[in-house]
Amino acid sequence: MRERILDTADRLFYGRGIRAVGVDTVAAEIGISKRTLYNYFPSKDALIAAYLERRCNRLPITDAPPAEQILGAFDRLARVFADQGFRGCPFVNAVAEIGEPDHEANRIAIEFKEQRRLWFRDLLRRLKVRDAEGLAAQLQMLVDGAIATMLVRGDPAIADTAKDTARVLLTAAGIGLPKQRPMARSVRR
Incomplete structure (x- = not known):
């Protein structure tokens, strides 16, 4: 469920904007209650932080020149x-x-x-x-x-x-x- 919430938040926050999308929209999009969402992320700020942390992909240094x-x-x-x-x-x-x-x-x-x-x-x-x-x-x-x-x-x-x-x-x-x-x-x- 956590991943479903993050997938949805990612799509909505990036596509529409963080301020334009509330937790009620994220929950409704998934088909869960806000309470269920808050069980995973206690606040919108926590959801925003998790969304951004998830996007922090480290670039590897490879053997290529x-x-x-x-x-x-x-x-x-x-x-x-x-x-x-x-x-x-x-x-x-x-x-x-x-x-x-x-x-x-x-x-x-x-x-x-x-x-x-x-x-x-x-x-x-x-x-x-x-x-x-x-x-x-x-x-x-x-x-x-x-x-x-x-x-x-x-x-x-x-x-x-x-x-x-x-x-x-x-x-x-x-x-x-x-x-x-x-x-x-x-x-x-």
Whole structure:
């Protein structure tokens, strides 16, 4: 039942917004009482925190070349952007919607963003980049900027532009990259 509640909360919170969806809507969607929902999550805030924690998937560092993994992050963005249900970063959305600095959602969002930055940093350290901390922060900002731009422009090709920018940053840091294959790009006006 806990997983059913979280599946439903995830779909509704991400699709409609955290503020727009009450626990009564989540319970009704599943076909349970609010009391049953509260047996699993004692408050809406607890449900929000569980929803966000569940989305905190750690990216593994694999045996693939580090630069390939870094650029692969932008390929993942392209796949996410292509989804018709894309509504931005659920962590940023939660922080913006809730608007309470002391809310648990803020802690979870910061933790998520930091784990992504550290993922970039650890890969950059494997590449022996001089300022791995600084470049990791730039790459994380590039991801966040691409997400925001995609929301505003609605053009999935933004992920390709972000990947091109990441290539420039990596090259400037002295990382040799394989030749880039030309990609078809859409241009939205």
